[in-house]
Amino acid sequence: MLYILLLLSFIIHIVTFVIIRQLKVKQEALVTIEDNVNQQVKNIEDTLAVYLVEIKEENEKFVKQVEDFSGNNFENNSTSQEQKEVKQPVTELNTSKKTKDYQPITNVEQVEDVVEQSSTAYVLHLHNKGYTVNEIAKKLDKGKTEIELLLKFQQKK
Known part of the structure; x- marks a missing residue:
């Protein structure tokens, strides 16, 4: 009887050790997955930070170009008037072609909406x-x- 109890005890111990080993493997897998996720989050944050810096630099360049353009606009007022004079005859030709094809919209009789029941x-x-x-x-x-x-x-x- 004593031998049976000892054998039963050994079997229970072996099963317990196997279960503990399986739990340890699962826990290690979860830790590995968590580390991978944390690494991916860090990579994404770094990528977004670089992207934001690039956007900020482009925005600063754009603002500088707008300021330069507006500064040049006041200085070159006489040249812009000459450019407008050159462009006007071209637009007049285009509008004359459009007016031949254009027909004004006539007054449309107002029609009441009809509501149909389902x-x-x-x-x-x-x-x-x-x-x-x-x-x-x-x-x-x-x-x-x-x-x-x-x-x-x-x-x-």
Whole structure:
């Protein structure tokens, strides 16, 4: 009897050690996954930081170009007037071609919007007036069971 108890004890110990080993392997796998995720988060943060710095530099360059352009705009006022004079004849030619094809919009009679009821709304309207299911089905050329189902669904709502 003592040998059986010792054998049983050894089997239980072996099973316990196997279970503990499996749990340790799973825990190590989770730690590895967590480290990978943390590394990916760090890489993404670094990438976004670099991207933001690039955007900031481009924005500063753009602001500088706008300031330079606006500064040059006041100094070169006379040259811009000459450029406008050169561009005007070209636009006049283009507009003359457009006016030949252009036809002004005539006054359109105002049409009132027509609101059509859905078949469901019409069925409910007739049912509320007191029509029976058979009368509604005949009037709308639909099946009796279709009307009954429609009314049942609407009563549940």
